Amino acid sequence: PDYVKFIKAVKNGNWKQQWVWSGPDWKDINNHDTSAVGFLPGSALSPAVQSSLDSFIEDLASGKVQLFKGPLDYQDGTPFLKSGETASDKKIWYMKQLLKGMEGQSKAK
Structure with missing residues (x-):
């Protein structure tokens, strides 16, 4: 949507x-015209x-759940x-690098 703007x-x-x-x-997470992200469930997802x-x-939308709330450290412990x-x-x-618990390389070799 924003690239059009x-x-x-x-x-x-x-x-x-x-x-x-x-x-x-958050009012319509799967609306391609207004949302940068979305989720479409597959047939294997149970009710x-x-x-x-x-x-x-809903908890993400309301702010009840905060995925990035401290204490959180980078992979190197800082x-x-x-x-x-x-x-x-x-x-x-x-973010300068990945967080502890995230898999992957934080720095280029």
Whole structure:
């Protein structure tokens, strides 16, 4: 959705460099026109698990669940978030490395 805005701004000559994070449209997470993310359940998802997933999505939308709430450390043990601190979208986007418990390489070899 946002790339259309950028293209129109370039065509109109009023594009400006900026940092933009387009998060989910919590009212309709699967709407391709308004949400940057979404989830479409497959046929193997049971009704019970679907209900649990729906509750989880509602809790994310309301802020009841915060996935990036401290204390959280980077893979090398240095602090990312202090106890009780919640990361902004921008802070998550610009993380210097992966967090403890995440698999993968934090630094290029």
